[in-house]
Amino acid sequence: MSGTAENIADNAQLDAWLNSRLDELLPEKLEEIDASKTPSMSIIATKGTLDWAYPPFILASTAAALGWKVDIFFTFYGLLLLKKKLDANVSPLGNPAMPMKMPFGPQWFQDYDWPMPNLLMAGIPGFEKVATGLMKKTFKNKGVATVEELRSLCLEADVNMVACQMTVDVFGFSTDDFIPEVTDYVGATSFLPVARKSDVCLFI
Amino acid sequence: MTTVAEKLDTRGMNCPLPILKTRKAINQINIGEILEVTATDPGSVKDMASFCEQTGNRLVASNESTDGYVFLIEKA
Numbered sequence: 001m002s003g004t005a006e007n008i009a010d011n012a013q014l015d016a017w018l019n020s021r022l023d024e025l026l027p028e029k030l031e032e033i034d035a036s037k038t039p040s041m042s043i044i045a046t047k048g049t050l051d052w053a054y055p056p057f058i059l060a061s062t063a064a065a066l067g068w069k070v071d072i073f074f075t076f077y078g079l080l081l082l083k084k085k086l087d088a089n090v091s092p093l094g095n096p097a098m099p100m101k102m103p104f105g106p107q108w109f110q111d112y113d114w115p116m117p118n119l120l121m122a123g124i125p126g127f128e129k130v131a132t133g134l135m136k137k138t139f140k141n142k143g144v145a146t147v148e149e150l151r152s153l154c155l156e157a158d159v160n161m162v163a164c165q166m167t168v169d170v171f172g173f174s175t176d177d178f179i180p181e182v183t184d185y186v187g188a189t190s191f192l193p194v195a196r197k198s199d200v201c202l203f204i
Numbered sequence: 205m206t207t208v209a210e211k212l213d214t215r216g217m218n219c220p221l222p223i224l225k226t227r228k229a230i231n232q233i234n235i236g237e238i239l240e241v242t243a244t245d246p247g248s249v250k251d252m253a254s255f256c257e258q259t260g261n262r263l264v265a266s267n268e269s270t271d272g273y274v275f276l277i278e279k280a
Contacts, residue, residue, distance in 0.1 A: 062220040065227035066258045143218040143245070153224050 040069040042195040044203045048080030050090040050135055050147065051098070056081070056204050057150035063200075064157035071198070072154075073191040075164035078204075079171065082163055082178040086148050089132040093121040100131075103138040155181050162186055206264060206276065209237035215244045215272050222248045223255050226277070230261060235279050238264065244272040252277075 041063045045056040056078070060070045074082050081088065092098050100114040121127050139146070145153070155161070163178060165185040175185060184190070195201045212229045214222035222243045229239050241252070249266060252275045256263040264276040 058220050061224055065220070065224050066255065143216045143221070145217075145221050145224075150220075157224075157227075 038067065038069055039063075039200070040198040041071070041200040041202070042191070042198040043070070043072045043201075044191075044195070045072055045074045045078035045081060046076045046204065048077035048088060050088040050132055051095070052204065053081050053086075053088045053147045054144075054150070056202075057147060057154055059202065059204075060159045061150055061153045061157060064154060064159050069198075070154075070157075070159040071191075071194050072159060072161050073164065073186075073195075074161065075167050079163055079167055079173060079178075081147070081151070082161065082182055084177065084179055086151070088147060089128050090135050091121070091128045092116055092131050093118060093127075100134075101138070103134055103141050151179075155179075162191065164188075206238050206278075208240040208276070209233050210239050212239060212241045214248070215242055217243070218245050219247050219251065223251055226252070226255065226275075227259075230259075230277065230279055233279050237279055239277045239279065241275040241277065242272050243275070246273075248275075249273055 041059070043056050043060060047053070056072055060072055063070045080086075090098075092100055100116050101112065102110055102114070104110070136146070161179075161182050162184045163182050163186075165187055168175065168185060175182070210229055210233050212225055214225050217225070222241065222245055226239070226241050229241070233239055243252075245251075252266065252273075253263055255261075256277060260280045262278040262280060264278050265274070266276075267274045
């Protein structure tokens with residue numbers, strides 16, 4: 001039938017026209033949509049030592065300062081970062097890339113990277129406390145905020161913090177141990193949909 | 205000559221504190237007003253430019269003086 005043939009020809013023409021229009025309009029439109037959207041970031045924080053406490057809070061507070069929506073899911077040892085009294089320590093043992101430098105004394109002394117045998121790090125009581133003290137002092141000397149400070153800046157900037165209910169149970173924590181700003185105690189099922197929609201998703 | 209509505213001294217502070225303090229200070233001023241930020245963190249030169257680009261505020265000036273880096277930011 002000639003009617004159908006005409007229709008097909010019309011449709012093909014329409015498709016071609018539509019395609020060329022879309023090529024023209026789409027990049028601009030997509031850019032417009034992207035520009036009007038609030039960027040978002042989801043972080044899964046799984047570590048509780050002093051060195052690993054910094055990245056999630058630095059990234060979250062900075063993103064919040066840029067006007068992003070930020071969600072952090074604290075699980076496993078990351079839960080310790082939600083404790084009312086933060087007591088994160090660091091151990092150079094099993095942390096082979098960690099430089100051991102002194103935050104005081106003359107410059108040549110401060111620049112020296114101390115070789116620390118594992119036996120020494122494992123065997124001396126209080127070694128971890130000393131290493132923690134040195135790291136805190138180094139960070140302070142360099143004008144870096146404390147973890148507590150960064151955490152409160154995050155809270156002030158409405159960073160949403162949720163905790164993993166399962167690991168709270170497993171490690172025998174009580175919700176009373178944690179800061180009251182924790183908005184929810186949930187499972188991966190609740191956090192993954194948030195993470196799926198975010199522009200940046202990090203596992204730390 | 206631009207008049208500065210608020211001054212912020214972040215000298216001695218390191219990343220990300222200068223940006224976080226700048227954000228807070230920007231929140232305190234009115235649209236069109238200028239915030240002056242002084243910093244010693246060398247990373248703040250690029251970070252402050254990126255912060256302004258991301259947040260839509262205008263980086264009016266970014267200079268280095270004997271006091272450190274000086275940024276003028278106009279709130280948008």
